[in-house]
Amino acid sequence: MRIRKSDIGQKIKSNLKIEFAHQDVSAHGGLELFRRYFAIIGLQTRIRSAFKTHGLKGDYTAVHFILVFIALWFVGGRRLKHIPFIAQDPLVQRLCGLKSLPSDRSASRWLGQFTNDSLQALIELNSEIVSEKLSQLDLARITLDFDGTVLSCGDKVKWAMRGYNPMNRHAKSYFPLLCHVAQTGHFFRVMNRPGNVHDAKGGALAMMKKCIEQIRQSMPGVIIEVRMDAAFFQEDIIKYLLRERIEFVVKVPMWKWLNLKGIINQRQRWHWADPSLAWFRDEIHVDSWDLDLDLMFFREKISDTPKKGHQLDLFTPDDGVYEYYVLLSNKNGRPENILDFFNGRCAMEHQIAEIKGEFAFDVIPTRHYQGNSAHQQISLLAYNLVRNFQIDTQSLQARPRTASRTNLWEFGSLKTIRFETINAAARILNLASGKVLRISHNIAREKSYSQIIDSLDNLAA
Numbered sequence: 001m002r003i004r005k006s007d008i009g010q011k012i013k014s015n016l017k018i019e020f021a022h023q024d025v026s027a028h029g030g031l032e033l034f035r036r037y038f039a040i041i042g043l044q045t046r047i048r049s050a051f052k053t054h055g056l057k058g059d060y061t062a063v064h065f066i067l068v069f070i071a072l073w074f075v076g077g078r079r080l081k082h083i084p085f086i087a088q089d090p091l092v093q094r095l096c097g098l099k100s101l102p103s104d105r106s107a108s109r110w111l112g113q114f115t116n117d118s119l120q121a122l123i124e125l126n127s128e129i130v131s132e133k134l135s136q137l138d139l140a141r142i143t144l145d146f147d148g149t150v151l152s153c154g155d156k157v158k159w160a161m162r163g164y165n166p167m168n169r170h171a172k173s174y175f176p177l178l179c180h181v182a183q184t185g186h187f188f189r190v191m192n193r194p195g196n197v198h199d200a201k202g203g204a205l206a207m208m209k210k211c212i213e214q215i216r217q218s219m220p221g222v223i224i225e226v227r228m229d230a231a232f233f234q235e236d237i238i239k240y241l242l243r244e245r246i247e248f249v250v251k252v253p254m255w256k257w258l259n260l261k262g263i264i265n266q267r268q269r270w271h272w273a274d275p276s277l278a279w280f281r282d283e284i285h286v287d288s289w290d291l292d293l294d295l296m297f298f299r300e301k302i303s304d305t306p307k308k309g310h311q312l313d314l315f316t317p318d319d320g321v322y323e324y325y326v327l328l329s330n331k332n333g334r335p336e337n338i339l340d341f342f343n344g345r346c347a348m349e350h351q352i353a354e355i356k357g358e359f360a361f362d363v364i365p366t367r368h369y370q371g372n373s374a375h376q377q378i379s380l381l382a383y384n385l386v387r388n389f390q391i392d393t394q395s396l397q398a399r400p401r402t403a404s405r406t407n408l409w410e411f412g413s414l415k416t417i418r419f420e421t422i423n424a425a426a427r428i429l430n431l432a433s434g435k436v437l438r439i440s441h442n443i444a445r446e447k448s449y450s451q452i453i454d455s456l457d458n459l460a461a
Helices: 031-040 043-051 062-075 080-085 090-096 104-112 116-137 204-218 235-243 260-266 335-357 369-393 414-422 443-460
Strands: 141-148 172-174 177-181 187-191 223-228 247-252 271-274 277-286 291-301 322-329 426-431 434-439
Touching: 031 043, 031 062, 031 090, 031 369, 031 414, 031 443, 043 062, 043 116, 062 080, 062 090, 062 104, 062 369, 062 414, 080 104, 090 426, 104 369, 116 187, 116 204, 116 369, 141 204, 141 335, 177 204, 177 335, 187 204, 187 369, 204 223, 204 235, 223 335, 235 247, 235 291, 247 335, 260 291, 271 335, 277 335, 291 335, 322 335, 335 369, 369 414, 369 443, 414 443
Parallel strands: 141 223, 223 247
Antiparallel strands: 141 177, 177 187, 247 322, 271 277, 277 291, 291 322, 426 434
């Protein structure tokens, strides 16, 4: 049946008068689900225990500030100056356990109080939450990806240095090193560093050892795998992984002193994995390392016509027809499967993009190095809590198991969770039976909320 034209449009003859009043109304009804989840896992108690001996001063505690940051990112804010825009939201206040939220200046001053010891407490809190969840999943293998990312800073930010910055070559930057868990997408640890530090230097090996030791302690018997790009092809890292019998794959840079180009040019016969991919293995001896390395050489066809002026070098290892790359690994398996396994580390880039875009990891809120490092840790903590929330409360769809070793389930991004769950207009009503959170009727949202609430009730039981 056709709709009458008079029932389609409406006449707008005047502007609505805009008024502001104190009401128990929120645009973020789904925050109540996260508040319940945080209460079940004892998040406030864990934060309070982690900081009880560090003496951070102020009217607000570490629990309050960390929850304010988490609430800010959950509802879509990014910078400290966005805190006043959510300060009167009743469900934000309820999540944080506050009647009045701190100002953005108070949050900045609190971050500026961080020292090495208090920062270490935040690091341990985050890694413990991740390792406990991994232990509960009882995984046979844990695959760790290590990589750095560039965060542009202002000229007056402490310990920010000019280095490799593809977005702004002249800007000072930080270059934090991240440890990523491939099976679940968690970020196990982050170490903030000045922008002029090489990817594999600046404490990279020490951080790698701490991550591996903590996983071995929390999950005895688990098989640990490590994936790294060419920057981590360093003597101390390779010897450590071989000595500890940790399975790993690392890309080998096209350094002249390794003579990889000469080996490729002399090779006459390649083994074909498929019509576009060929490989061979060769062992080289590195005199300076006193080490024999069993390398896998790959070439992938990219064109049928050679390009003029192309050379095989560090940055463009192709000759116009084939692209070449070399891997070092101690894993058993077919070379093409090991190549797929190595390429699986690219999934880490999607998670890095999410923590930057949705959890304000790339925001530099203070001029203090330790304060900015603490902000990064809280960002990862919020991200990991969202991952745990999905694992504990949602029926995640399993992804096919492949050699690339990526996420085991189809996780939703915070942007999706914000749209489907968090951003729901709601009103708090005082009824005879108690307080009730009333949300506008929506069949899809009601079904999703019911499933999450049932999961939370089972988790609390």
